[in-house]
Amino acid sequence: MAPGRRTSLKTNLPAAPAHPRDLLPAVEPERRVDDWGRSERFEGLMDRTLYDFFYHLWFRCEVEGIENVPATGGALLVSNHSGALPPDGSMIAKAIKEEHSRSRPVYLTVEHFFKGYPGFSMLLPKIGGVSAHPANVHRLLCDEQQLVLVFPEGRKGTEKLYRDRYRLQRFGRGGFVAAAMRARVPIVPVALVGAEEAAPIFGHVPLLQRLTGLLYFPITPTFPHGGPLGMLAYLPAKFKIRFLPPVPTDEMADQGDEPWEDRGLVQTLAHQIRATIQEELLDMVSKRRSVWLG
Secondary structure (H helix, E strand, O other), X not given: OOOOOOOOOOOOOOOOOOOHHHHOOOOOOOOOEOOOOOEHHHHHXXXXXXXHHHHHHHOOOEEEOHHHOOOOOOEEEEEOOOOOOOOHHHHHHHHHHHHOOOOOOEEEEEOHHHHHOHHHHHHHHHOOEEEOOHHHHHHHHHHOOOEEEEOOOOHHHHOOOHHHOOOOOOOOOOHHHHHHHHHOOOEEEEXXXXXXXXXXXXXXXXXXXXXXXXXXXXXXXXXXXXXXXXXXXXXXXXXXXXXXXXEOOHHHHHHOOOHHHOHHHHHHHHHHHHHHHHHHHHHHHHHOOOOOOO
């Protein structure tokens, strides 16, 4: 070896074995998700395969007052809720996407109950479902200026029997009003008819409810629902969605520095919004000639 010449030694050591997780293909290799877990790719797939079919062909949705949904800024949409596995939320969101001059995503608040079910807990965030917590709603409305859809009737609306259709249940303690006040965003009431007949409930089975751990076990011609394919069990009732004039909340600053802490004011506004939606529902049902044809 010539003096002053350097040599390098190469070792043929075996490469470290890859972690098994690295060998698994990603579910969405090019996914685009937001901070809430909403997947643009998955939601687009659902939109093309299911929402389009239900919105245009199965429920044949008719929309009124879409201009009442703000084109910019945060807003709280408040709607009646019904059906064994309610399709109303997805159809309201689809209406804004299809009919509004500025298509906007809608976030749906969902019960904490669904966290205990692996299928639902993974699916709901991907399509815009957010846990119904005041902090989540405030962040979406105030910080991110998004549209948020809430159902103040909650489970009381979905477990309602067919004989009580279109009779709104109590709107809780008015938490949705306090959330809108705190974020200083308008409340847009929404009245929807058709869901009561698309997934009617004629009774409940308490024993099976306890055995299955479900919120309720309904007696319905469309049961059971199982994932996206289970949605095909809906009856083809015609949907009519009416967006009502927004109720401003930023003008209530003269009620004090924190008007949302005034329980009387919150409850009064909640009752007024409930009465407005109830009146619109009765009007829409009275003018409907047919459940199936509208």
